Amino acid sequence: MLGNRSYDHDKYRRLVRELGVKPLIARRCTEHGSGLGTQRRLVERAFAHLHRFRSLRIRWEIRDDIHEAFLTLGCALICWRRLQSFRQEFSLPPPTGLP
Incomplete structure (x- = not known):
């Protein structure tokens, strides 16, 4: 910590x-x-990325499991966007076997 x-x-x-x-x-x-x-x-940067999503910036859900699901989805979207920008930056071809 x-x-x-x-x-x-x-x-x-x-x-x-x-x-x-x-x-x-x-x-x-x-x-x-x-x-x-x-x-x-x-x-701090990770929290800033997560706060871009309104449902994570202000917690509207009462149930913890729903909030955790939104957190997981937000982290997945952040990682996906980061990988996409990395691929474009280095001109990598799209992965094979994916639709």
């Missing part, structure tokens, strides 16, 4: 470890440039 300096407290580190997750939280009063920002940028 990545966290910024505002979560630098033993209480939060302990809670995360109890869940079986290794915390990567920047320490307070230390110099910036730990490199955690480059990893967090990927996560």
Whole structure:
């Protein structure tokens, strides 16, 4: 789990470890440039891509399974679009065996 300096407290580190997750939280009063920002940028960008879909930006569904299905569909669409742009960028032929 990545966290910024505002979560630098033993209480939060302990809670995360109890869940079986290794915390990567920047320490307070230390110099910036730990490199955690480059990893967090990927996560922030993924959330930005998902928020393009209105049904994911504002959660209208009460049931968790429906919301999870929309999340899965959104991730699949993001991956598909990314692969399409990659294929166009490198002029790759379409895959064989697909309709």
